[in-house]
Amino acid sequence: MARRPAAAAPVTPPENITDIDVSSEMETSFLEYAYSVIYSRALPDARDGLKPVQRRILYMMAQMGLRPEKGHVKSARVVGEVMGKLHPHGDSAIYDALVRMAQSWALRLPLVDGHGNFGSLDDGPAAPRYTEARMAQAALAMTADLDEDVVDFEPNYDNQFTQPEVLPSAFPNLLVNGASGIAVGMATNMAPHNLREVVSGARHLILHPEATLEDIMTHIPGPDMPSGGRITGLDGVYEAYRTGRGSFRIRAKASIEQVTARRSGIVITELPYMVGPETIIAKIKEAAQAKKLVGISDVLDLTDRKHGTRMVIELKAGFDPKAVLAQLYRYTPLETNFGINNVALVNDQPRTLGLLELLQVYVDHRIKVVRRRTSHRLSKRQHRLHLVEGLLVAILDIDQVIQIIRAADNSAAARTRLMTIFDLTELQADHILELRLRQLTRYSTLELEQEQQKLQEEIAQLTAILDSDALLRTTVADELQEVADRHGDDRRTELLDAEAEPAVTASTGPTSGKSPAESDSLEIPDAPCWVMLSDSGMLARTTDRASLLHPSRRRRHDVLRSLVATTSRGQVGAVTSDGRMVRLPVMEMPPVEVVGGTVNLNQGGKIKDFMAGSLQLQKKEQVVALVPLDRVVAVATAAGRVKRVNPDYPLNREQWEIITLKDQDQVVGASVAAEDDDELVFLSGAAQLLRFPASHVRPQGRTGSGVAGMKLSAADAVIGFSVVPAAAAATPAGAVVVTCSSGAETLEGLGQATVKVTDLAEFPAKGRATGGVRAHRFLRGEDHLTLGSAVLAPALAADRRGAARTLPAELVRRDGSGIMVDQPIDAVGSSPEALSSAALSWADA
Template sequence: MSRTPAEPDHTPVGRIEEVDVSQEMSTSFLEYAYSVIYSRALPDARDGLKPVQRRILFQMREMGLRPDRGHVKSARVVGDVMGKLHPHGDTAIYDALVRMAQSFVQRLATVDGHGNFGSLDDGPAAPRYTEARLAEAAMAMTDDLDEDVVEFVPNYDNSIMQPEVLPAAWPHLLVNGASGIAVGMATNMAPHNLGEVIAGARHLLDHPEATLEEIMAFVPGPDLPTGGTIVGLDGVRDAYATGRGSFRTRATTSIERVTARKSGIVVTELPYMVGPEKVIEKIKQGVQSKKLAGIADVADLTDRKHGMRLVIEIKTGFAPEAVLEQLYRHTPLEDTFHINNVALVDGGPQTLGLLELLRVYLGHRVSVVRRRSEYRLARRRERLHLVEGLLIAILDIDEVIQVIRTSDDAEAARARLRQVFDLSEPQAEYILELRLRRLTKFSRLELEAEADELRREIATLEALLADEARLRAQVSAELAEVSERFATPRRTLLTEGGTAVTASRRAGPTDPEALQEADAPTRVLLSATGRILRVDVKPDAPLPRPARRSKHDAIVSEVRTSVRAEIGAITNRGRLLLVPVVALPVAPAASVQLSAGVKASDYVGLTDRTERVVAVVALDDPAPVAIGTRLGVVKRVAVGDPGKHREFEVIALKQGDEVVGAGPAGDGDELVFVTSDAQLLHFAGSAVRPQGRQAAGMAGIKLTGDASVARFVVLPADDVERAEVVTVAESSADASDPGSAKVSDFAEFPAKGRATGGVRAQRFVRGEDRLRDAWVGPDPRALGADGATRPLPDGGARRDGSGIPVDRVIGALGGPIGDAPAQDA
């Protein structure tokens, strides 16, 4: 067979250009990196949204998917967003939509999802099975878009316009956080509490030069959607200062009796983005590898009724507290969150601290309110102009009709109207466009009322735009309204330190015997600022005083007990509540600082914010507990065995009365009252006979006028000789005035009988009319409202002398950390 010769190829040869491969790769990579950074991965610091999130919210608003209307298929939302605004894969759009609806990811969800939107362990159903609409919070993000508050830019094919940024009536970036990986950079921002963030933003509006410490008084730390506990705030402070830091999160646990003979650890909240299946898997791996000991079983009992409930059963003979410590080390029950606050500012990526994030957002909101006010002012001026034209025309409506009828065309009618009635072109055009029957129905009184209302609104808007302070006040007021609508209580507990089991750490994590030796001597300290801490030391070992005074290091109550014991916390409501010592944060004996503690209210079940812990007492102390109240009542009561009761009353208070101090008091100890009108009375504990729990006590000090007890102290007999009396006077008319302070020797004050008026402790100078606080004990300490140490005047002042003015407000008084115990509150 002969072969057919190959035909020549007549395909035209295209033009070939030679390029430098390295330069082409560099240019292409930079273009790709720019696209990822600016158009996909990083949020805008103004509204806190990535482009896909912004486009989803805007398109759902355009679709009319309001909270008061029905849900629609998620697939429809994804299709509209992809076709009109976001020319990328539908999977990326649906993933973003799902995250915006997940309450365990977002602190304040912006999408109201209906159907299976997934969990921490499982993904969501397909978009054809789920439905969505905007949440109430999303409406606040998109409000006022039709009032020219932000710039609009073309979409990918220049067919429609989309907002460059949303108005964002609340700081989405801080409240919901963000995560994303770009080219050469990434962002990972923690969620926060809406009410706290808005409070900080409003303070910054009122005080533009506020420091980070002042703002952190409002925004103390992240508030994670899943709750849990943040252990250690140093990393949070670093992140707030520099934009980068890390913190540890712990699950919320409790030790309960799970069977008749066994105890268990019940987990009710997990660290952020950690699911129960992951925890169970790590526990099983730890048991198999012998890293975890003492665990009999683990079960996930989570349901819709009870929420998260992971039960870890403990083997008999093992201390649950020690096992929990091992779980924190080897499982995701303790996790680390790395903060990297990278966001777009003025079109470029920046790493931002807390102050910078708030300032960028507030600058955006001020701009939005200004532009909205300018838009409304222009519309009202236009309307007023038309109304004034109608008022001119309605005075002689017959002539208006005659002019229109006798005109050849609309242009001639417009010109004649302007000439005859001295109208502007918009006014004449508006009159021509009105139907005659509408014109005859106009009431002159209604038009005049409308004109007056428009003038008032114009004057208000002009005043707002002319005064920057008023404009910022308007932004602050709107933020307050948003906080009122959407703010919820904090879910995440913030602590400076965590629990520890000394024996297990000493013996090693895999030693089963160490897990059973969790009990050890310890001391529990309560600070003057309400922080509580335990220090594991020998019973008779002195506590070393801090090398330098740090925050909160002034104690008002101390208990010597053991790790496995329980103590009593006495509140100002006259209640005693049992507190397991092992649950309290622990500090090393070598460096005792109350700043490592946490608020006592975080560990004690208080009724509301007005109830507070005033003292901690040992349940096995043979000495009765002495209690002093605001109205001058004193009582000694033997706490005894609480039995099955976890809380009970230790004094029956009269209406309007509260406990101001308490502590164990033997017959030889001194009971000291200091009143708001600067009277001091002390008498021996033997003057008050012990009573039962239900008794109301007896008269302690005689009060005059509207005076009340400022401080009640139990002064141990061993401390009487070296005790000092500190009094701080102030003016009730000026809370910002630091006032004056005085330090006198306790020996200068003579003892008086119970139920008498005592002796004067400080002479008020001009402007002073009451004592802010007082303290009696050796080596007293003074703190500011922020917990920082405040200097006190030198001791040895006259008993009834006046005080020395102080530079800064003294917010709390107490005793030292060290070998001088302070048994009172």
């Protein structure tokens, strides 16, 4: 049996192991990776201010015809086109870049017009299959004239398509929209600016190439954030403009307002750049839980698409809003720091650029773009003029041209014959040969000569631009101005010099026992102040006592019903027509300022709005007066009852009854009557006046219905009650009685009325529970008083809306008739000087 041959041994391939230096390989590979990230992803080009992905998105949208006047298309379609043809990276990176270019809070001048949910400062966008996009108007300026050889094109990643190396960029996009990105070993963070200001600076540099940074900063004073806000301190801005690196602080725009009738608050209408409301709320809650912030009762986010940003931070009573705002700036992102790091690609190399260098790079790019566009247009028009001139020659003898073409054996022979006979160039002859017979119908010598003249004029203009550097620069500057006029808007961010922080003294020592936010400086000091209630129901407080006491200043507000001297952290009582007293904290009342000696109570609030919840006024209930809680108060009713109430009020209650009313009676007046010699003055609708000393009424506790004050006839009622200090009542013209009469058939607010002003001293004092004396003689047609009150001189008057009215200057005897007035008078009162003097005397007592 034959033996099988032995199997051949397997052949082992020779080993191919190459020894390399790991450190050298890592260095080379890392540098290649770093260069790829820097050049192809993270850093913008200083000429158009775009990263490659942004540039490819805009170029592809322009190629797809997604112009602003066309309809939106799905964002996913744009992402797919960009990824498939130009950008060899993930779809999420492309979509994120597209979304950012559509967000008005991220870019000062958005380049993409988004339709759908493109997110917010606190939330991300919807998926690309749900959103739609097209080019914004500003994107047209970025991609304009791409078909006129204005920039170089380069192949895409697989050499199947071409893409522009840079966009023409008809405005300085890098400065207008800013940029941010993190590369390998470097990063960029550039602030947005106002288009009009940037264009103004660029035009100045174009027309004045020797301009300095200081010259440019007169046009570009600082960044202009899309979200507005306030930039405080411009030293960092100047440093960044000079060196390319710097920082500045940006604050939210805040105002202190009366957010409710009883609470003041801080209203935020503009936030720092890229800071959302939810972030602010979370940081406020975090700081409050850590005891860094006090004085805040609630935070409301009222932001919406229609009204924009609006956050309301309600404050607790007793805290200084300015001090709380300073703590908010300190502990929350309501104030942030923006670090400028102007790193961009210049000639494919990353460089840190100052403002002047950034503008110079853009200006050089734009001049080059306009020069190339002008050359391209000149070449096109010269080519067309050459053809038109050939047509003009041929059109003069078109029959011979046709005969030559028909007689020729081929097109080459026809071309040669045309060139020989008509002295045409090869281009002109070919153009004539390519004409169709039907085209000959629209050619005429006149039309061709007009086109020739127009082309010659355009060629002359284009040639002039290319031959003159000054004219070229002027053209660039004019085009920039057109873009600014079309797309520019007003500045949003306020630029402020370094501000002094609001006075906030933080007690951080170990013995203080308080956190910085709990420092007493956050709380409003218990300073003397006034509380005012006008006859039209306006309530306010002011600390400007000196202005109220100044006798030479006139105040354009309605008549003051009450003026109480108190303190900022004190309380006053509101006496209502239903016979109850309501405790009101002064701190929660709306503050007003005295400007130029004028107290504008319209800055305050309605007393009925201030009294909410359990303190709310009932139907037909009104606040009669404000009184201090530590003085004896006299209260009178329409039925003629009177009561002096001792100030033994409950400390743990907000409201209580101070007089028991019977038979639908109601309180008509209340005032301090602490001294026994003070005068109590009643006026009835039947024109009877009664005055007697307060000593005739013994002070009582809160319960009880008082005693008889004025005896009234049937159907009569008390319409006015006042407490006049004894000194004023005994002094001639120290106090006056103002009465206004009317008839039963006179419509309210219409017709004439009679008004009388009489010295109170003319009215004799009578005993308590008597009818008093006549205070006004009625004329024919008059039968009752519509208004009556004893006030400290000089008396003031107003209508129901608070407008001032003039009282007769002449004093009439007590039983005399009134003087006819044309304008209705609905309220009378003492002057603020007299009221404040009386209030101070009561407070000092």
